[in-house]
Amino acid sequence: xxxxxxxxxFVAFATMASAGAIDAVHTPWNDLLAANVKGxxxxxxxxxxxxxxxxxxLKALADLDSNAVKSxxxxxxSALYINAYNAAVFQLIxxxxxxxxxAVMPPEVTGVKVIMIASESLAVADIARKKLFEGSQDPxxxxxxxxGSMSSAPILNQAVLSSNLDQLAEERTRLxxxxxxxxxxDAKQTKVAQIPFDFFRxxxxxxxxxxGMQGFxxxxxxxxxxxxxxxxxxxxxxxxxxxxxxxPAKGAKKGKKK
Numbered sequence: 001x002x003x004x005x006x007x008x009x010f011v012a013f014a015t016m017a018s019a020g021a022i023d024a025v026h027t028p029w030n031d032l033l034a035a036n037v038k039g040x041x042x043x044x045x046x047x048x049x050x051x052x053x054x055x056x057x058l059k060a061l062a063d064l065d066s067n068a069v070k071s072x073x074x075x076x077x078s079a080l081y082i083n084a085y086n087a088a089v090f091q092l093i094x095x096x097x098x099x100x101x102x103a104v105m106p107p108e109v110t111g112v113k114v115i116m117i118a119s120e121s122l123a124v125a126d127i128a129r130k131k132l133f134e135g136s137q138d139p140x141x142x143x144x145x146x147x148g149s150m151s152s153a154p155i156l157n158q159a160v161l162s163s164n165l166d167q168l169a170e171e172r173t174r175l176x177x178x179x180x181x182x183x184x185x186d187a188k189q190t191k192v193a194q195i196p197f198d199f200f201r202x203x204x205x206x207x208x209x210x211x212g213m214q215g216f217x218x219x220x221x222x223x224x225x226x227x228x229x230x231x232x233x234x235x236x237x238x239x240x241x242x243x244x245x246x247x248p249a250k251g252a253k254k255g256k257k258k
Contacts, residue, residue, distance in 0.1 A: 022068065023163070033155070042242060044093055047094065061115065073162055079159075083160055089102055101239065110124060138205060143176045150237040150239045151194070156172070185217070189230055190233065193236055214232070
């Protein structure tokens with residue numbers, strides 16, 4: 001009985017000690033975002049100037065203990081995968097400066113396992129589908145993921161943490177849908193970003209939302225939008241969200257699946 005009590009104590013202690021440990025890993029990522037996100041644009045050259053910090057963050061993600069990740073809270077894991085997804089996009093864009101945003105990069109580039117999380121190599125799409133949305137089917141998380149294009153949700157200038165995950169997801173979803181540079185939603189027309197609102201409308205995170213994708217738009221779009229009267233149509237500006245971006249990339253209207 002005593003041995004069992006002692007073992008239980010150490011398990012509980014380890015759990016308490018690890019609480020928030022994953023969140024702490026994102027400090028350098030938070031610093032990089034704060035310094036290099038300019039509105040809805042990214043200074044990728046500025047990130048390169050802090051290459052050591054960026055690579056240190058990627059190494060910290062790779063060095064995470066898989067058991068610590070598994071035992072972390074659902075919110076902490078979701079924050080981890082959101083930050084890792086965005087960092088992986090940064091990595092792809094930095095390594096392929098002439099390829100544009102993720103939306104127009106060829107599959108041989110986007111399919112590369114570009115990042116490691118707890119010693120597991122992952123491609124960008126793997127982080128979203130096999131990690132984030134398998135663990136939490138919350139469509140609001142798309143407002144926190146940026147594929148490096150001008151129609152995806154604007155990149156945040158701070159890291160996502162378990163403590164701010166829900167608040168940011170709620171706020172950023174409404175801001176994204178209200179952004180008239182990315183969407184045109186009013187009583188007469190409903191045009192929303194093609195990725196994810198068209199390509200992923202049958203994915204679990206939207207299919208299981210009350211009312212599906214239309215229910216999601218009804219809840220989070222600006223007041224006055226009526227998706228029952230105005231069937232949503234889709235467009236996508238896949239131009240890279242660099243501070244030096246000028247004209248839309250070729251194929252920007254339709255984009256590509258991620």
